[in-house]
Amino acid sequence: MRLSRRELLLGASALGLGCGETPAPKGPIPVAETLPGLAASAHRLRNGKPQTRVSGVERVDLLIVGAGAAGVSAAWRVARAGFRGSVSWLELGDRPGGTAAMGSGPSGEFPLGAHYITLPSPEATHVRTMLQDVGIIQGFDAEGRPRYRETDLCFDPEERLFYGGRWEPGLWPEAALSGEDRAQKAHFDALTQRLTQARGADDRPAFSIPIARSSQDPALRALAEQTFASFLDAEGLHSPALRAYLRYAARDDFGAELEQISAWAGLHYHCARRPDPATPLGTTVLTWPGGNGALIGALLKRTPYTPRLGVLVLSCEPEAEGWRLAALDGDALIEIQAKAVIMALPVFVVNRVVKRPAPLRAESAPWRVVNLHVDGLPAQEGVKAAWDSVIWGAKGLGYVINTHQTGAFGRGPATLTCYEPLSTESPDTSRAILLQERPQDAVNHVLDDLSAAMPGLRDRVIGAEVCPWGHGTAIPAVGLHRVGALEDAARALPGLSFASADLSGMSLFEEASFHGCRAAEEVLMGLGALTDPRLAGPA
Amino acid sequence: MLPSTAPPAAPVSGLLVVSALLIATCGLIYELVAGALASYLLGDSITQFSLIIGAYLSAMGLGSYLSKFIDRGLVSRFVEIEIAVALIGGFEAPMLFAAFTYTPGFAPVLYGLVLTIGALVGLELPLLIRILERQSSLKELVARVMFLDYIGALFASLLFPLLLVPRLGLLRTSLVFGILNAAVALWTTFLFEAPPAVKLRLRLMAAAALAVLGLGFGFAGHAERAMDAQLFADPVVLREVSPYQRVTVTHRAGDTRLFLDGALQFSSVDEHRYHESLVHPALRAVQTPTRVLILGGGDGLAAREVLKHEGVEEIVLVDLDPIVTRLFTEREELRLLNDGALTDPRVKVVNDDAFRWLQGEGLGRFDAVIIDFPDPNDYALGKLYTNHFYRMLTRVMAPHAVGSIQATSPLFSPDAYWCIMATLGAELAYVRPYHAYIPAFGEWGFALFSKAEPEVRRPLPLGLRFLDDATIDTLFQFPVDLRRGPQPVNRLDDQVLVRLYDEDWQKLGGH
């Protein structure tokens, strides 16, 4: 009998290759808490005005409040319109971006929250224009289909799933599932494919991004009156694997459970994306090492305005000619008089700052985001690397890795951004838990959650940054997307327009930027300063 | 504790047969495991086996001699020794392997273990004979014990090569016999009278040993996978782990081999074929190769070939791994291979990811480019074979610059090879595939590329061992079975190349 060396040492059971280096264990992980707009100072709003002296009144033509995706898009739109008047811009955080901000660490930039956008459909005129302006869309073919810069398209492999003890490609464990699971998934896919192409009686797409361009057909909007869970029940879609997959999707986009969101919103996730790139692509995602923070940075470069950071706007009251705002800059109370205002704040803040007859009441989901800085990755079974790594059955949604999109070699230093919406309890309860949690505990929680798929990860972590997003993403609950509800909430006051992803009931860059552009256009028209065609008007 | 009353005769003879047989089998198995591991890890099996047999037998002799110092509590001592042998012998293979992989000193661990196990095994039989002495005549006893001992040895020597190693491998074999040894220990406690406290202690110890060994057996699969990657055909002379990869150098009879993550990069016996083929077709097509860029190639062997051309003023060598370039700069036996190319003042070593480095500013233009990356067997490497990468590369290529690339095997991974050709073709007007036979790799593929067809054909430098001016053009001819239809372009957002490469190798039945 002749045996190879490998068989000799390992016997006939010798298995595939692996790599078994064990680095020396390290001391405790240094942990920091990073929140661009520290939750603590935002909560000061609740306690009313502080008794500090006013240091003088500033007068401007246009004031933008908030430098998240909505505020930055508004500033970009104002700049693009060639506005001549004076502009002031206030932002609470220590950096622009809001929930789309980025950090920078030992392996370069990394996201603190939002980390990708999908290739915009033709209806997302404003997104296509913005992407072209910053060079991500490099041109259009004869049919008007965009050509993308290769380095902004998500590199292959996009995603991998830890299932049955190893990393598999994709997010759906097709090969491992029963015939019934697969049949139900196929049924669901057929349903969503049909709805992706469907149009309402008003000839608008059934589901669209921006949401404002979706059909208002009451037959379709009836889906906003039931939960996604009950819709799936009615369709006979009970397969546990399919439900787990859809639950993952709902938590990924909305931070909420299938029982918390409307069927309209649940389907929107799967049916609103119709990218039509000029050349067939292997991905539908645009992403950057710093996540959407990089996009925010690129847009900021295209505007002459810079937000004044660390300023907490407290109140905004109407005056004879415009609005008077009070804000805290450090300990100093400042006052600003503006002819027009763009309020690019989340609704839970806006409701405290501006008094309106019918404020939008909508819930938002808290998110635990933990950035793990590692000096390298431990050995893993199966697909070695991907941009997005998801663990079947874990509490969190998995992580994205910032070096994927730099093209740097896969195993060096990197930052893993780990996401977990706290959806199993009510948003208020979860928020309380999240805001009281010690950063070190958050890190341990995440490491435990990843441990099955990434044994040895803990030993590679050299630092961590925890971002507890108390109000992370809007929850598209039943009723929110019934005809007219959000349109009412977005209605401007004289000289004051609102912008926020919350006004779409869905937290997406495309929605935040839509409202930013729309609010800018409304205000500019009010000031008689808009000449170019609207990017974000009604359909 | 000695039994106060004589135990019944039947179990004793049962104990005798089973224990003696098992003890003998286990003892020989440990010796064979050590011998086999040593000869396969260190090579030269005759020396390794003789030394280990010698050491083991002498340690057994020592153990037998030492048995005379044990006077009291024979049964307890016997059980304890069994447990010790079970643990040390059972974990012998895992310990040796770990020592080989993770520590510099394999030999001290090897001989330490062999001597310890030998001495413990040497203690076993004398003690067993003395325990049983009271129930049987010495003549009878010695005859039976020795008989069983030799039968056990026969058993072991037949089982080991025919059944155990092929079925279980060394790791599990060693653990299985540890488990048997511990079982003997546990069983022995049931055959003799002793105070309950003593029995309890011995049983707990034996049970714990069984549990630990059983656990070890359960994890053996895990360890095997870790070990598998560490196995090389020749003795390993150097092993380093960088943040990026495992770097291994083996050496046997004038053949030095470099492995990155277990994949062969070159064999010193025929690397001249590879590096001459990689470098000279491109360099002879450039009038004066003043500035040359080498991507990958941290072993300095491509640089050595480039330096054979006149007029080279600067070579920029970009290799990810500082450990590789440092080894090939500092280690004498490796420096000899590249003729000290990496310390040549014209060579500038940059440790960076080529993908990132090419995004940098102020790189200037190069007259020739040599690409020598590992095969695209994962996505991190596949990025270096995309059209985007080649487009970045064209930015640093002078208009007349010519490049060459190693492009996997047109025989073993034809789809991958032609996919690389298609991808180069997407960015460069001139792409010419060529190939050469490298015994260590088999039929190997390369390509020349340029922005326009090169007009220059300089004579090759003197003193090459593989190429000459008369035959170099034959490399560009492809026999029928190496040709393929068009393949897709490998893009960042859709890395078809990695999948094609994988499928090609799967078709060959793995590697």
Ligand SMILES: Cc1cc2nc3c(=O)[nH]c(=O)nc-3n(C[C@H](O)[C@H](O)[C@H](O)COP(=O)(O)OP(=O)(O)OC[C@H]3O[C@@H](n4cnc5c(N)ncnc54)[C@H](O)[C@@H]3O)c2cc1C
């Ligand atoms: C963890 C997480 C992951 C996400 N991932 C994605 C993703 O991958 N893709 C995607 O498209 N979307 C994602 N989102 C949602 C996305 O971030 C938002 O839809 C979008 O960026 C919201 O922009 P916004 O401007 O409406 O709100 P925000 O980002 O909340 O911006 C509001 C800004 O106002 C500032 N502000 C608040 N109060 C005051 C005050 N009183 N005075 C002054 N300034 C104030 C805040 O500091 C903030 O900068 C994610 C969200 C979270 C939480």
